[in-house]
Amino acid sequence: MSKQIDSTLADHPVDGARRDFIKQSAAATGAALASGVLLYTGDATAKPIDEPISARQRWGILVDTTKCADGCNDCVTACGKENGWSNVEHDPRPKTDAQWIRTVEIRNKLTGSEHSLPLMCQHCENPPCADVCPTGASFRREDGIVLVDKHICIGCRYCMMACPYKARSFVHEAIENQIPYAPRGKGTVESCTMCVHRVDDDRDPACVEACNHKALVFGDLKDPNSEISKQMRTHTTKELRADLGLNTGVRYKGL
Amino acid sequence: MRTSQRSNTLLGLATVAVLLISGSTAVFAGAPVPILPEAVKSAVEGERSCVRPAQEMRRSHMDDLKHQRDDTVHEGVRTKRFALKECIDCHVTNDANGEKVSIKSREHFCNACHSYTGVTLDCWDCHASQPGGGQ
Known part of the structure; x- marks a missing residue:
């Protein structure tokens, strides 16, 4: 099992930019929570007006x-x-x-x-x-x-x-x-x-x-x-x- | 002999053509034409034009509207290009007192043509025929 995971990791080298982005997002979320202002960001972003609705929401x-x-x-x-x-x-x-x-x-x-x-x-x-x-x-x-x-x-x-x-x-x-x-x-x-x-x-x-x-x-x-x-x-x-x-x-x- | 026959035929055709043209001109000249109110604003930014060329709009606006209505009611697509509400916002007509006219008036943009062509619409049984109606 662990071998499998290792090989998977080896096949997909770490994407530096993506990792940075995740780090920054996490930091931003943390800051927002710490200030106590932004606790709930609501549902996913608004649907663009030219896109049909989907069953992702109910x-x-x-x-x-x-x-x-x-x-x-x-x-x-x-x-x-x-x-x-x-x-x-x-x-x-x-x-x-x-x-x-x-x-x-x-x-x-x-x-x-x-x-x-x-x-x-x-x-x-x-x-x-x-x-x-x-x-x-x-x-x-x-x-x-x-x-x-x-x-x-x-x-x-x-x-x-x-x-x-x-x-x-x-x-x-x-x-x-x-x-x-x-x-x-x-x-x-x-x-x-x-x-x-x-x-x-x-x-x-x-x-x-x-x-x-x-x-x-x-x-x-x-x-x-x-x-x-x-x-x-x-x-x-x-x-x-x-x-x-x-x-x-x-x-x-x-x- | 042949030549004279041919020239006779040509003369005949030309006469028919002239008659047809003059006849049709006479018919058009005598009929009243619908008076179309100018749109108060342009749908395309910076241009004095509708969402499509006027000739196309005259022929197929109903197809665009029908397509849009299904997309909006069933799928929540709310693009403004072919939305009936946007048509009304641009093509609203004011009467002599500066009041917005409703579909009952012959001055209403939609009614101006549809009463001329004898087409009865039921869009306005449900939809607002003036911007901001009822508010």
Whole structure:
């Protein structure tokens, strides 16, 4: 065994420049850590805009229900504003108006414990919406974000029936003054996009950014050094309706 | 005999050609042409031009847009060259009051041609037809 290693080393003489680079990088990291400024550098560098996304990442959101405050609606308001779905000109019609995210109050009947939590598209690895979609409009991106391609959505609403989280909405009325990066229109189904326009721009989703209680963490589930992965490693987290085996990208802590 | 036949044939052809040309000119001269608003800025830095020559854009802009839309929605490619949003940012039109016009107006860049050619678009059922719409 040792002979093998020796011969391998002999075949590949040490690359001085590379070794120097590694040394310098290590020194830089050490300095940053020592100063206490740069502890977490975040996910890998941002994807160039002309490159397609890949399965190297899987985006997810961790909701800490113990930090989620009663009566707080900041994430919902931020989502509605960011994506333009709360900007309705008519009187509110809660049964049919679009809801990309909503807050839900749950109560354990036995213990009486209560929780408030945001509920949106859970970005399943095996999304039932995509399974039933007859045109292929519902799909999961390589990086785990579940979307509706409204160019090919025919508005049949099978996906709305299939979703166990009631996360999808149908647009019933013609819309004007859309937001340039968030197109939406009559006759198509829509849901949380995990703010895909922001994610592609290396930014956090609007709900995560808006949460003052730090109850939402966004990150790459495949990167062991991401904040979300660290928290999921050290705390018990749950996926809603785990019995369905959907492997959701949105997880809950404290339920 | 042969020569005269040939010259007759040539004369006939020439007459037909002249008729055709004059006829077509008459047709074009009488039809209204779409009034295309000027782009407010240039897509190519330092040049007064679009992302491709105007003749090509007129013929095949829809192919570029369709290709780009699939790349963007499914693969997260967000290059700006053929992005609809960039078209709108350059080709926005202001009305007499200096307000940006929406797709409802005949002055809108896209509508100017499409209403002329009788093409109904559904891009604007979902997409913003003015820069910064809804904000």
